[in-house]
Amino acid sequence: xPVPLYQAKADFFRTLGHPVRIRVLxxxxxxxxxxxxxxxxxxxxxxxLSQQLAVLxxxxxxxxxxxxxxxxxxxxxxxxxxxxxxxRRILTDMITGQGELxxxxxAEAAE
Amino acid sequence: xPVPLYQAKADFFRTLGHPVRIRVLxxxxxxxxxxxxxxxxxxxxxxxLSQQLAVLxxxxxxxxxxxxxxxxxxxxxxxxxxxxxxxRRILTDMITGQGELxxxxxAEAAE
DNA sequence: TGCTGAATTGAAGAATTCTTCATATTGCTC
DNA sequence: GAGCAATATGAAGAATTCTTCAATTCAGCA
Numbered sequence: 001x002p003v004p005l006y007q008a009k010a011d012f013f014r015t016l017g018h019p020v021r022i023r024v025l026x027x028x029x030x031x032x033x034x035x036x037x038x039x040x041x042x043x044x045x046x047x048x049l050s051q052q053l054a055v056l057x058x059x060x061x062x063x064x065x066x067x068x069x070x071x072x073x074x075x076x077x078x079x080x081x082x083x084x085x086x087x088r089r090i091l092t093d094m095i096t097g098q099g100e101l102x103x104x105x106x107a108e109a110a111e
Numbered sequence: 112x113p114v115p116l117y118q119a120k121a122d123f124f125r126t127l128g129h130p131v132r133i134r135v136l137x138x139x140x141x142x143x144x145x146x147x148x149x150x151x152x153x154x155x156x157x158x159x160l161s162q163q164l165a166v167l168x169x170x171x172x173x174x175x176x177x178x179x180x181x182x183x184x185x186x187x188x189x190x191x192x193x194x195x196x197x198x199r200r201i202l203t204d205m206i207t208g209q210g211e212l213x214x215x216x217x218a219e220a221a222e
Numbered sequence: 223t224g225c226t227g228a229a230t231t232g233a234a235g236a237a238t239t240c241t242t243c244a245t246a247t248t249g250c251t252c
Numbered sequence: 253g254a255g256c257a258a259t260a261t262g263a264a265g266a267a268t269t270c271t272t273c274a275a276t277t278c279a280g281c282a
Contacts, residue, residue, distance in 0.1 A: 004129035012202055013127030018240085019117035022124070035259065050260050060205045069250060071259065077204050083197040090190045091123055094171045097187075100244065129270085146229060159231050159271065180279060182229065 020044055020052045022084075024073070028062065029081055030072035105109040123187055126170040131155055131163045133195075135184070139173065143185035 016022060023042050027033060039049055053073065056062045061080060064073050075081070127133060134153050138144060150160055164184065165171045172191060175184050186192070 006133050009133045009198060010130040013124050017121050017125030017128050022120045023117050039128040047192050049144060077201060079201045079204060083201060086194040086197045090188060090194060093188050093190060
């Protein structure tokens with residue numbers, strides 16, 4: 001398999017590796033939104049949000065259209081929802097696993 | 112929604128944001144493998160591979176057991192396969208989209 | 223015990239990514 | 253056109269992550 005493919009996949013995941021960008025994608029799951037609205041829900045400076053939106057745009061995960069005085073963002077493909085769901089599943093498993101581990105440790109300590 | 116949750120998700124994706132780590136996960140999709148074998152398939156130094164395996168271990172994406180003289184790695188949860196599949200789907204869409212765009216641009220240039 | 227192969231760890235400099243601030247662009251509205 | 257609100261961009265220092273090299277651990281075996 002070609003090396004650049006792994007690089008592309010890694011780059012892709014890396015663009016998801018930022019809390020603001022994740023938050024944006026999750027908000028856009030419910031439909032398109034203007035920047036102003038995103039800004040209202042994410043506690044971050046406007047210029048910082050713009051930077052993160054630019055990253056998402058460059059990667060092609062979102063698209064933006066100007067509507068009057070504002071810019072409306074939306075998910076480039078609904079497949080992103082599946083990806084986020086898969087990630088949530090894994091995280092849930094992992095946290096559950098840790099919970100069990102914790103329970104075991106506590107039981108052990110109580111002996 | 113709690114902020115640390117987004118941080119956790121971002122951290123999670125960030126651990127996937129490295130070509131060697133992606134490669135390892137894809138190799139482990141087919142079943143457990145000793146480090147020596149991974150090393151045979153990925154063109155990288157042993158110590159570098161170890162570093163990346165350590166990252167995957169810390170995040171809980173893989174688990175390792177010692178078997179005699181070697182250490183065998185495996186996926187912590189099969190859900191990871193779904194995640195990689197979802198990512199592949201999105202990447203395919205994106206590349207297809209670019210292909211179409213390229214085709215359009217070429218048609219335009221030929222006018 | 224001492225050696226060897228397999229894998230990991232620690233640490234330092236290089237490279238990349240983040241955050242922030244200042245400045246620029248764009249389209250309203252007067 | 254001037255002023256204003258919304259968004260984007262550029263650039264610099266701070267913070268994080270990568271790569272590499274040397275040193276270490278650990279099991280198995282002579």
